[in-house]
Amino acid sequence: MIDLHCHLGGAVPSSVLWEILCDSGLQTEFRSFENLHQFLTVTSKDFHDLDDFLGRYFHVTELIQSSPHAASTAVYHAVAKAYRRAEIKGMEIRYNPLKRVHGGHHTLGAIIMATVQGMQRVSMHYHVNTGMIFSMGKELSHASNWTIVEAAVAFCSHGNLNGAHGVVGIDMAGPESTGVDTDDEWLEEASRMVEHARAAGLGITWHVGETDASGVDGMEKIMEVIKPDRIGHGIVLRKAEGKQRERLCAMLRERNVCLEICPSVNKVTKSIDSFDEIADLIRMVDQENIPFCLNTDNPYLIHTNLSAEYDLMRKTLGADAGLLDQGPGHAKRASFMSGVREGKPINPIR
Numbered sequence: 001m002i003d004l005h006c007h008l009g010g011a012v013p014s015s016v017l018w019e020i021l022c023d024s025g026l027q028t029e030f031r032s033f034e035n036l037h038q039f040l041t042v043t044s045k046d047f048h049d050l051d052d053f054l055g056r057y058f059h060v061t062e063l064i065q066s067s068p069h070a071a072s073t074a075v076y077h078a079v080a081k082a083y084r085r086a087e088i089k090g091m092e093i094r095y096n097p098l099k100r101v102h103g104g105h106h107t108l109g110a111i112i113m114a115t116v117q118g119m120q121r122v123s124m125h126y127h128v129n130t131g132m133i134f135s136m137g138k139e140l141s142h143a144s145n146w147t148i149v150e151a152a153v154a155f156c157s158h159g160n161l162n163g164a165h166g167v168v169g170i171d172m173a174g175p176e177s178t179g180v181d182t183d184d185e186w187l188e189e190a191s192r193m194v195e196h197a198r199a200a201g202l203g204i205t206w207h208v209g210e211t212d213a214s215g216v217d218g219m220e221k222i223m224e225v226i227k228p229d230r231i232g233h234g235i236v237l238r239k240a241e242g243k244q245r246e247r248l249c250a251m252l253r254e255r256n257v258c259l260e261i262c263p264s265v266n267k268v269t270k271s272i273d274s275f276d277e278i279a280d281l282i283r284m285v286d287q288e289n290i291p292f293c294l295n296t297d298n299p300y301l302i303h304t305n306l307s308a309e310y311d312l313m314r315k316t317l318g319a320d321a322g323l324l325d326q327g328p329g330h331a332k333r334a335s336f337m338s339g340v341r342e343g344k345p346i347n348p349i350r
């Protein structure tokens with residue numbers, strides 16, 4: 001199984017973050033491991049919605065991950081833990097490198113180089129495929145997002161090195177409530193960034209249709225203007241109706257755009273009321289021949305792993321559980337990691 005949608009900010013265990021914090025000597029409000037652990041122990045009772053979730057935790061985890069050593073250790077342990085918990089064969093981790101320079105104390109180049117090396121080490125040690133996706137931000141300026149895209153292009157995948165693929169794609173993350181997914185002017189500039197990344201051979205994924213804030217209209221607009229290879233979430237598709245539903249499904253199917261579905265986080269952020277909504281979506285995309293796979297999004301923060309996500313949805317789908325068997329195959333075909341798509345075995349040099 002391959003996890004295509006996992007944020008570094010929500011994937012690193014509190015014990016690892018605590019040790020990084022102590023070693024770095026960074027001054028924070030956390031006085032003990034218990035303090036930090038408790039802060040990072042998250043349930044849906046803690047939030048109102050997705051914006052609340054995004055705003056509350058990531059500034060802390062991103063701050064602790066903000067040095068070359070910290071970023072390298074963080075990516076290493078995020079993948080190693082996923083391997084030990086769910087025996088994943090591959091993982092694409094996404095993060096925003098600009099949010100790890102600690103207010104400009106570190107260079108972007110040093111942070112990125114450190115994460116590339118952390119991924120190379122973990123691929124070598126655990127024989128897993130790894131790739132990195134740089135997330136731009138819906139709340140960031142065009143200039144900041146251009147910086148992220150230029151960095152992705154500069155560090156564009158070095159090919160398959162014992163399963164480590166380096167930087168393989170770009171993403172757009174951040175609050176849907178910014179409204180940028182339906183803002184023509186904003187999207188015009190963003191589409192230039194995307195084309196620049198695509199021309200360099202990077203894969204394109206985009207968070208949209210996770211909540212009604214971007215909605216079905218946002219999802220259709222992103223398909224038309226950005227033309228992503230994959231969509232992060234896209235679960236509002238279940239609410240599409242009439243001609244719009246036909247248009248959207250046809251675009252997704254004809255362009256083979258894989259929906260990266262992350263059930264648990266949608267429940268935690270109250271983007272869905274029950275997992276039955278995800279089960280209905282899976283029945284719908286199966287009927288419509290639209291590729292999909294399950295993913296973890298923020299495995300540490302929301303206490304999940306890839307096997308647990310598949311088990312959860314198998315249980316929810318009941319008699320239709322067999323529909324999930326196609327998930328790993330879709331993930332493999334939609335991966336931005338060439339070694340995964342080609343089914344290349346990992347033979348580490350001994």
Ligand SMILES: [Zn+2]
Nearest residue numbers: 007207232297
């Ligand atoms: Zn996400």
